[in-house]
Amino acid sequence: MDFLNPLFAGYILLQVLIQNVTCKWEASMPLTLTGIQGSCVVIPCTFTYPGQQKPSTDITTIWYKDGNEIYDSRTSYTLEGSKYLLVGDVGKKNCSFKINSLESADKGNYYLRTEIQNLDKYTYKETLTAITITDNPEGPKINFAEEIIEMKQVRATCTINNTCRDSPPKFIWDQQNAATVTERTFQNENMTAVSILEFTPSSKDNGKVLKCDVEYPNEKRSSTNVTLNVLYKPKINQSSECTLNQTEFTCYCEIDSNPIPSIMWHLPDKNISDNSTDGTFTSYSFVTGTIITSVIEGPAGNMNTISCSAHNYQGSAAEVFTIQQRLSGKYGFCLTSEFVDMELNYI
Known part of the structure; x- marks a missing residue:
């Protein structure tokens, strides 16, 4: 059986090489995104190219809006306060792109171009993200993991789409219904911000209103509420x-x-x-x-x-x-x- 060991080792090496080698120029981005005026938006982006994976120093990243160049990694500022910022690690094939201080003029179609040293260059025109800008953010959604039962701890989630993942909104719960409260907030990979409220209701809470407010970095607010149906x-x-x-x-x-x-x-x-x-x-x-x-x-x-x-x-x-x-x-x-x-x- 020893004669199989070199073959097995060769197979493992081949799998590793295959994982790091691709044959196509492709990019993956959402078709549409909605940004809130005065806030920011991050375009999640990954890309591939033929051959072995290259270090970020060998890759030039260029972004276009409606056919006009707006960012070039060779010349653009990389400070957090800049209008445009590359937030992905292109060495890991992540080309995520951030647009700050959104205004109505930022509406448009965005796409990527890469120029790779000792390889080639490619413009991913077939893959683009259409960004729209709104001044009225949509309201959050409140959901419960299970039925609300008297004296049994219940978990409520308040969820909102958040395209500015580096600047999550602030959640404000109306907690007058809750005797025991645990609250936490997080941003997941699906461009969704979530706040979780855990509390223990009593029968007196039945018919009361639970409210969730969301405050964005630009001080825009949206809210939603539900009427509690406490079983007892x-x-x-x-x-x-x-x-x-x-x-x-x-x-x-x-x-x-x-x-x-x-x-x-x-x-x-x-x-x-x-x-x-x-x-x-x-x-x-x-x-x-x-x-x-x-x-x-x-x-x-x-x-x-x-x-x-x-x-x-x-x-x-x-x-x-x-x-x-x-x-x-x-x-x-x-x-x-x-x-x-x-x-x-x-x-």
Whole structure:
């Protein structure tokens, strides 16, 4: 098997050489970019040429706008404050190009030319980037990685396209909804700036507005907001009660829940679902926002207890009404209630 080792080593060497040798003059740039007036734009750019990879000292880079030369690496300034700046390492075949202090006159088609010592020169006219300039940046987008659930940490992202990657915008979150906050911002390779906000919501945050503002280096601003939809298990309100009208009773079970729960009334010998009747007992309900009030009516008879339970996929809650017959006669009933929801426990 030893005779294979030189062959294997030769194969590895060949693969390395192939990776560093190309046969075509090609450039890769985005078709379009939008820059914000007063800010900057970076044209991401890579290029190839025939033969072995050359050092950056052997490569002259020239950029054109609408057929007119605007940058030549042999003569142009390379200071950060310059109007035009080569920010890519051409020795690594990166020709990314930055345009500062954007104005309406910078709108146009940009393309690259390279002149390589001891090789050849080529103008990549078939590959160009059309740049437009705007004074009104688009608004960011807010997304959530998952459902927003009470007392469970949630991650919100605010994302904006940012063609000036060397000068990322400033993100400003409206954090009044968040008790615990972690925030971080980064710029990815897809010319997108992202801010991540992590917070722990409560049921009181449901329906509140979460806002993300973006401020650009030129002080232009854009913003967006979303209304929080916080999911939480049913909570039976203290206003729930029963009343008597002669021998008939009416019980009200008021529940705060998101999503709206299924409700069941539990009598000593039967269950009555919400919005139904068995001919003797009738249940109905009405909804206001996240509050649903279920009502049951019927004869009190010799009933001692009646209970209301509510369930959604976040959890359950229940309330027990105790009916005690203290006196005989037409009005001889007393009604009390006991909450058996874990968060509400009183008599």
